[in-house]
Structure formats: structure tokens, C-alpha cells
Amino acid sequence: MTHKLFPHTTHFFDTMGHGAQNQIKEVHQMTNKEMSFRWLVTGALFSSIGMSFVWPLTSVYLHNRLGVSLTMIGVVLLFNSLASVLGSYLGGYLYDRKNPYHLLVGGVVASTITLIILVFFHGWPMFGIVLFFNGISAGWNLAVVNSIGTSIKSKDSRYVFNMLYFVQNLGIVVGTSLVGFIYSISVTLMFVVASVLFLIFLAIVITKYKPAANESRKKVSDTEKTSWNTKHLPKANATILTTFFLSLFIIWIMYQQWVSNLSVYMTGLGIPLRNYSFLWTINAGLIVVSQIIINWIARYHENLIMQIFFGFSMFAVSFITLIFAKTYPMFVLAMVILTIGEATALPTIPALVNVLTPIEAKGRYQGLIQSYASAGRAIGPLFGGMIIELSSFTALFVIATIAVLLVLTTTAVMWKALHGSLTRYRT
Template identity: 40%
Template sequence: MLKKHALDPIKLIWLFAGSLIINTGVSFIWPLTTIYIHNYLHETLTIAGIVLFINSAFTMVGNALGGFLFDKWHPYQTLLTGVSISTLSTFLLVLFHGWPAYPILLITLGLGNGIVVTGLNSIATLIRSRNASYVFNVLYFTQNLGLVFGSLMVGFILPFGITYIFLLAFIMFAFLSIVVFLEYRGLNQAHAAKGKKVAESEYQEKIPYGAKKAIFSILICVLAAWITYEQWNSNISSYMLGLHMSVRLYSLLWTLNAVLIVLIQPLLTYFDDWLTQHLHGRLYIGFSLFGLAFLLLIGANHYFSFVLAMAVLTCGEILAFPAVSTFVNDRASNKDKGKYQGIVQSVTSAGRALGPLIGALVIDNFSYLVLFIFCTVLVLISVLLFAMINTYNKKKIAK
């Protein structure tokens, strides 16, 4: 039986609110990056791509740093540090958003956000009133809900000027700073209590070798999935435009993605206990759908093919991504749970950084057809490796 919420380091509502606020704030900025650099600052698309790559790299550094500081330093101060960097970066963007101030501040914003996102996921490992899988599911829901809110608001605010976009982002991060400062104070005490418990017991002090292999294999799945996912953010848009489909039709695919997540994710959360009991199957099916979605694009000439592929991809995303954090959390040692949540986020950032580059190289040297086949094979091979390692671990335990 789970303990009462009074034993949670913070109230769940404030954890979920923090996730919603930061993802809403981020979504005011990231969708505009390429357009702003190319159309407003008059830099090349190559420069825009380089800026996005460096931003992802610094987000990855922030993810790793956030997980390390959460475990080895103080969780509360770690969250405050990350949100302070993000708040200061957005404040300076309101005042200075020319070249090169914009890309520099975008990079520092990525660093701060990386620390905060990992910190929020790491807090889920300290919650006692709910299963970790439930918390990760709701965090994934609030993350996407924030992206929906932010993206919709950008369309209404941008005509008034880009400065108002940065101002709104600053307001969101300033609000998050207040929430963290006032409501996250109990983190250090809970973390210290967990550290004392770990010190008094050798239970899970070290991760078994089989568990390390399982974590490594699921991280390969995450990397493969995000490399392929980023094709939808970059190269597939060009492919659709080449088929004389409009930007509006392309953007509607992301509306479909968001709507499916907002509608289906709460349903999965309701059946969380059953899904947790079948965690491996959930991951196998989720990542397999990710790969199979690209098969639907082979020879695709009609918009419905893209709609169907996006729907399949989104279903795979909903099943797999929140379950990864649960899978890793179950196998990480008590003293390193924040570190491993940071690694999950770092691998995600690495996939986001590498995806557009790898996709462009495949298209330039071969074709879109080869890209779609490559994406399918890459994901399915990673799933096969994950399944083989899990099967081997089960047989070893059974002996």
C-alpha cells in the first residue's frame, strides 16, 4: 500500500504544474528558431541547423548535469539553478534578440532547461503516494499539453512582434521560479532521508550487470526513436512540400499528434497498474509502431498516408516514451536514480541533435525512399536487441 501524500517531498500538483509551465515557455521559442534565424536575422538555413545542433548539445549537457547535481548535491538548489539560468536567458532575449545574442542566449536557455527537465523527472523517483509509472505518464501528458498551449498562443502573438514572444516566455519562466522557490523546498529533506536509507542498507547499492545491459539497450531504442522522430520535424516537411502539399497541411499533422496525445495519454494513465505489469510488452509494441510508421510513407503520394503514419507514430510515442523512464527507474540504484533520468534525457537530446543531420545525409546521398527504410530498420533492430537482452536476463534469473 502506498504511503500518504504527506510523505511526498512536494505536492504532485506542483510537480505537474512545473512541467506544464516549463514546456509552455519552451514552446514559445523552439518552433520559431529556424524561421527567426533565417527570415528575421537573414542567416542561412545551414547556420540555423548549426544553432539547433549546439542548442541540443547544451541541453544534453544540462540533462547530465541536472541528474548528477540532483544525486550528489541538493535537488532544491539544482532546480533553482536551472530555472534561474532559463529565466535570466529569456529576460535577456527580451532586450537582446539580434545576432549573435539570440543564438548565444538560446544555448544558455537549453542548458537551463536541460537541468530543470531532468530535475522534474528525478523528483518522480522520490514520490511515494503514487507509482513512479503514474507520475511519469502524467509528466509526459503535461509536457505535451504545454507544447500545445505554447504553439497555439505563438500564432496569435507573433503578429504583434517577436519581442512579445520572448516577453511571454520570460513571464512563464519567472512564474516557474516562484513555484520552485516556494513549493519545492521539501526536496532536500526527502533526498537526504533517501540517502540515509541507502547508506544503512546494501540493497540496490550497485546495479546488477544484467540491469545495466537492459538500461543500455533501452537507451539505444530511445536514441534510434528520436533520430527517426526528428525526420518529421525536419526532412519530411520538405518531402511533403515537394509533393505540392502546403505548410498548413504539414502543421495539421502536429495538431493531430498533440490531440492524440492529450486524448489517449489520460486513458493509459487510468490503466497504469495493468500497463506497469506488462511494461516490456508496452515498450516492444510502442517502439515497433515507431518503426512501422515509416513503412507507410514508402510510395506515399496522398495526404491520408501521412495522416495515418503520424497516427501510428503518435500511438507508438505514447506507449513507449513515458514507459522508458519507468523502466530505467526500476533498474537504477537508489543513489543514482537522478543520474539515470539525466542519461535518458541526454540520449533524447542527442537523438534530436543527430536526427536532422543523419536524415539530410541519407537524402543527399540516396533518396527519401532509402531514408524511410533506414528509419524502419534502425528502430526495429534496436527493439530486437532490447528484446534479446531482456530474454537473456529472464533466462539467467530463472536458472
């Protein structure tokens, strides 16, 4: 083919020395060098461990050490989540238009600065103010890292997002297992360790993430990226993506009941708080094991949408179990079911969104995934608290079950109606 279309090309290379040919080959390889998947997940791991030194003890620290009211703590956490929504959207949006390497360096620098500030100034209200800006940078970094994951072509996209989800949860396991011990020694030391972890993350990004700029910048011109808008996305794709985003929003509202309100319910039944905390150890450990199993199954069978349907079904079953749970083993069973649903559905959605979006907009839609999830996390505790005050915990679990079943039904109906019209893009 080359000989017919470009007859002089062969002669040109024939007349070149082998050294010059090798130089051109090396330049071509450098230009098209892909971001190392190993370093992508390593960076995500350090980021996850670092953030696990901040968010788990925020409520305890503000209330027990600084004497901040629970209402004000709720406001702080709400604004932290809203900041994460903003950061996720901006990070994903700018990924499609700017150099991903520079975006991530800037985001990690911002996170590191907020953590270093907390080393010296962690009183009230400074802690709450810094936590807001930390939320922006955290959402930004997560969206950019996930967007960079879309540029990995040497691995299946489902494997990429499963592994990113895996290391992020592994980081939570490591971080939360250490943070309580370090917190009991010194609050300052807790922020020092978090700062050091992010300095390591920054060093990894600076030295290993430069190829991330190549993949998204070479294939599409800056003019195309800037002029691209949502009108260019096929209607079927836009509709199903909106369905996924709204589904994530509702799923996370309900999931947050486990994080925020279930501890009150369990302790009210006479179950020790340490037993509630152990549920999250089970959750994190099962996610790690589940991702290994899911990645093994993915070698032989791949059906992203069925994986999402199965995960949503498990979410519903977990809330059904909570309706009848009165003893600790029942709560353990509900957590196991919830974790299976989480590990199956949540990392699969970014992989399927990646398939349904063009390269000009991958960052935008990966950012929207994080934004809708963060919005659900922000509203979840308030929603649950209102239902409990107006009715009961049982009513909350019934509403959560119905909401998740509606999400499952709506997603299934929309997929059946639209999947034949969907445009799938090269990943």
C-alpha cells in the first residue's frame, strides 16, 4: 500500500543510513509513548492513602477536639462534597482542552499545599475553610486520573477502571487502618503523613506522567477539542449517559445511608460502634478480593451492561436485608451484598461511559461521573436524616430499596430501547 501511494518514500528510506532510520523510529516511539498503567495506579494508590488520613476522622475531630456542633459539621461536609463536584467537573472539562500532565501536576500541588497548611493551622474555622479547597483539588485529581485512564490502549478499559477502583479502595484499607493509631498520637502528625504521601504522589506525577499529554493531544487538534460540544454526541448516547449519571446520583444518595445514618441505627440496637466500624473493614477487604475475581472473569466473559444491572440488583437486595436486620450477623450479610454490588457496578460505569464517548469529550464525561457521585454523597446524609425524623429507619430502608429498584428498571428499559442505536467509539 505504501509503495503504491507514496512511490518515493521507499527510495527515500533506501538512501538513508540505518542510523538515521533508527533515529526516526525512536522519535516516533517517543511521540506515541503511552502512559504507563503501572505508574497510573501507583499514583492513584498514594493519593487514596493520603486522602484517607483526612476524611474518615473529620467529624470526630471537629466535634470531639474542636467542639464544633454536629449541624455545623454537616455544613462543612456538604460544602466539601460540593467542592468535589466542582473540582471533578472542571478537571474533566479541562482535560479535553489542556495538557493533562500540567492539569494533574497543578491539582496535586494544590492538594499538597492544603495538607501542608493543615499541619500548621488545623483549628476552627481554618480547618473547615481548607477542607473546602482540598475538596476541589481532590475532585479535580480524581477526574483527571480517571480521564488519563481512558488513554490507556494497551489494556482493556474495564480492566483499567477495575484496577483504578481496586487501588483506590486498597488505599482506603491502608489509610483507615493507620489513621486511628496516628490520630491518637497527634493530629499534627496525621497531616504530616498525609502531606508526605502527597509529596510522593507529586514526585511520581512529575517524573512518570508526562506521556499522559501525548495520547489525548496527538489524535485530535486543539481547535476540534475547543469547538466540540454536546450537540455532536449522538442522541442515543447522550440519553443513556444521562441515565447513567442520574442513576449514580441516586445510588450514592442511598449508599451514603450506610456511611452516615446506619451507625446511629446499629448503636440504637445495642450493637457496639466498633462492630459498625468493622463493617467497613469487611467492605474494603471484599472490594479488593472482588476486583481480583472480576478481572479474572473478564478474561473469558465481557458484558459491561449486565455487570451494571447485577450490581444495581445487589444494592437493592442489601437494603431489603437492612429492613429485617436486627442482629449483627444480618448487618454483616447486608454489607457483603452491598459490597458485591459496589465492586461490580461502580467501576464498570466509567468503562462503559468511555466506550460511548469520543476522544474529544472523554475527560468531560469522566468528570461528570465523579460530579454526580459527589453530589449524591453530599445530599445523602441530609436526605436520610429528614426521612428518619419524619418517619423511621425502616421507612428509610424501604425508600432506598424502591429507589434502587426504580434505577435498575429505568436503566434496563432505556438500554433495551437505545442499545441498538448507540455509537461505540474506539477506546
